[in-house]
Amino acid sequence: MATAGLIHYVLNLLHITVHIRDVCVFLAPVFSGLTSISTFLLTRELWNRGAGLLAACFIAIVPGYISRSVAGSFDNEGIAIFALQFTFYLWVSAWGGYVFIINLIPLHVFVLLLMQRFSRRVYIAYSTFYIVGLVLSMQIPFVGFQPIRTSEHMAAAGMFVLLQAYAFLQYLKDRLTRQEFQTLFFLGVSLAAGVVFLSVIYLTYTGYIAPWSGRFYSLWDTAYAKIHIPIIASVSEHQPTTWVSFFFDLHILVCTFPAGLWFCIKNINDERVFVALYAISAVYFAGVMVRLMLTLTPVVCMLSAVAFSSVFEHYLGDDIKRQSPPAEDSGDEDDRKNASNLYDKAGKVRKHESEQEKAEEGLGPNIKSIVTMLMLMLLMMFAVHCTWVTSNAYSSPSVVLASYNHDGSRNILDDFREAYYWLRQNTEEHARVMSWWDYGYQIAGMANRTTLVDNNTWNNSHIALVGKAMSSNETAAYEIMRSLDVDYVLIIFGGVIGYSGDDINKFLWMVRIAEGEHPRDIRESDYFTPQGEFRVDKAGSPTLLNCLMYKMSYYRFGEMQLDFRTPPGFDRTRNAEIGNKDIKLKHLEEAFTSEHWLVRIYKVKKLENRDRVDHKLRSTNTSKQKYTSKKTTKRKRGYIRNKLSLKKGKKLQKKFL
Incomplete structure (x- = not known):
């Protein structure tokens, strides 16, 4: 929001009249272009210009990133990946969700110390990064003193103290004997690490430093969120990533990026230690949570570009002139001391001409042509896949659904907009709508009506109360709705058209969230059969068949026969005939049902005198x-x-x- 507001202010200051809505719509595509540039710069530093160009092309069209950078995607991630890539290139702090950055860079420095790769460049870069980043981040109002009062930042602070102690010991190295230095080094490093560790424990115990957040714990313990914070686990973006998702968002890059990682590890240097740590940590986090596929995509593009670049450089042979390694940076004192090593500033291995000639022996022009054509075919398939995924999955608004008939024609389902327009035109201005939190922002924005809960999911107790109302019988739910002054209830039902994202499929998460706050009234086991199954047919649990959500979803549905092959009341989403067809509502009345029964709205009856x-x-x-x-x-x-x-x-x- 601050970036969009600043851009809008600057453009109008230059007398370029642009509406703030247009700035918000095109913010993500503009920054995606800048992401390609920053990815080129970072990959060029890690390998060479050819790999940088390929990496920029990959990240420009890869579905894993384009899903958050299309026009109209106004969210943190639209700017975040550019900030992440540019931060890794410049080592300067950026982006509010910088926990990944603020822990990955200290980890890189720590591994360099373990590998005995300490240098003045590392000391100056990290000290500047930490001090400047700390001061600048504390100027942001909603960040404030969090960088010195939250556990997520303690690794960066501890690494800063440890680096100062290490640098001081290196300064004393030339002034002490070897035995004295070893003793002092061991004592100094141990003392510094012990003081930092005990200080963090003491400050956390006294409450000055906030403990690790539940979202962070859920990354290390995959069952933590489901047990302790079910509202986090209920979000589809927080589910573990399947292999289909990896292929859908990355395609052939899933197979090629390990080869690029192997090339970097084979020819290791300081910069490539960082990209190796980045790749390993990003793969783990992306496997734990679908949402973090976004942080994996840039490093996958970079390492895949390294792999393709190395293959092309090797097999094209004399067709293109190989890029010679750049001259060594003579301005760095540490590089001059280590001039005898095998790596230059960009980390390219210095091969002798005889080694290059041996590597090319046995490769005829036919083999080179076949390998080159195969690589080009893979790149062409990748481009076709990216275009298809972008046009079919990421370029359509989420409130308008599209289905395809048997003859290939497209059918537009506009039930969401239809229902929101009805709410806007046929309800009082101050009417209060109860729905699950997934639709809160849409109701507020498109129907202009007050909602009880929305996509700001921090108020767990209030969302749990709505979940309790949905999970209870109609009489108990009516008492809750009256206490909350609810006028209308909106639900999503996909049994008619086979829409799998409806509220019945989300219902167990409502039960779990409600059970976390009201364990005496709501128990998840009550909604399963004795065999432990969640069923909506006659074998379903009586508690489920009489709860408010079930009644609102299947009200009058038992009278509907979709086709001659299925009985009345057949749910296409669950592939089952519902168990309770004769549903009567006492405290609610049906107010609106969309064309395809996707959105159903009920009015809460007023009390009699x-x-x-x-x-x-x-x-x-x-x-x-x-x-x-x-x-x-x-x-x-x-x-x-x-x-x-x-x-x-x-x-x-x-x-x-």
Whole structure:
């Protein structure tokens, strides 16, 4: 938001009149172009210009990144990958979600120390990176003092202290004997590490440093979120990644990037240690969570480019002139000291001419041509796959669905917009809509109606209350809805058209989230059969067949026969005939059902006069004892008034007589 606002301000300052909406729509595509440039620069530093050019081409069309960089994708990830790549190129802090960066760079420095590759370049670069990055990040209002008060940043701080101690010991190396230096080095490093470790433990125990967040724990323990934070585990982006997703988003690069990693490890240097750590950590995190495929995509493009570049350079032979290694950087004192090693600044191995000639022996022109053609065919298949995935999966708005008929014609399902337009036109301006949190932003933005929960999922207890209402029977759910002043309830039902992303398929997550906050009222086991199955047919659990979500989804559905081959009430999504066809609603009434039954809206009935009085009495008195005590007090007051009036009557009677 800050970047879009700044761009809009600068353009209007230059008298280029642009609407803020247009800036938001085109923000991600513009930064994706900058990502290609930063990827070229980073890959060129790691290998050569040819590999950099291939890497830029790969990341420009790879589905794993284009899914978050299409026009209209206004989210952090639109800028984040550019910031990540450019940060790795310049070692300067950027991007609010920089936990991956702020831990990967210290890890790189630590591994360089273990490999005895300490140099003045590493010391100056990391010290500058940490100090400047710390000061700049603390200027952002919502970041504040988090870089010094959260556990995610302690590795960077500890590495900074350890690097200072290591540099000081290196300074003393020339002024002490070898035995004295070894003793001092061991004691100094151990003392520095111990002080940092104990300080972090003490500050965490006292509450000054916040502990690791649940989202971070879920990366290391895949079952943590499902047990402790089910709302995180319920998000589809937080599910483990399947092999199909890897191939769908990366295609042939899945097979070629290990070859590029092998080339880098074979010819290792300081920069390639970093890319190896980046690749290994990104592969692990992407396997744990689908969303983190985005962080894996850049390094896959870089290493695949290294692999293709090396193959082309080797097999094209005399057709292209090989790029000679650049001259050694004589301006760095450490490089001059290590001038006898086999690596230059960019890390290319210095081969003698005899070694190059031996490598080319036995490769005839036919073999070279066949290998080159195979590589070109793979690249062509990759380009075709990227184009197809982009056009079919990532270029359509999520509120408009498309299906294909048997004859190949396309059928547009516009139920979401239809339902939101109905809400906007046929409900009161201040009406409150209860739905699952997935649709909160869409209802607020397109229908302009107030929602109880939305995609800002930090309020776990409120979302759990909505989940409890959906999981309870109609009477109990009605009490919750009345306490929340709900006017309408919106659900998504895909049983008619076979839409698998409906609320019945998400229902178990509603139960789990509700159970986390209300374990006495909601239990997940109650919604399964004795055999442990989740079924919507006659064998389903009675608790499931009578809950509010089931009733709202299948209301009047038992009367519908989709075709002559299936019985009435056949759910295409679950491939089952529903078990409760005679559904009656007492406290809700159907207000709207879209053309394909994808969106269903129910209106909450108002209380009758007598029920309304009872409900008001129950809501104003917090307990039955208070209600009883007030009633008793009123009776006593009436008794006293009657007694006083009786005495007054007797006095008047005596006076009259």
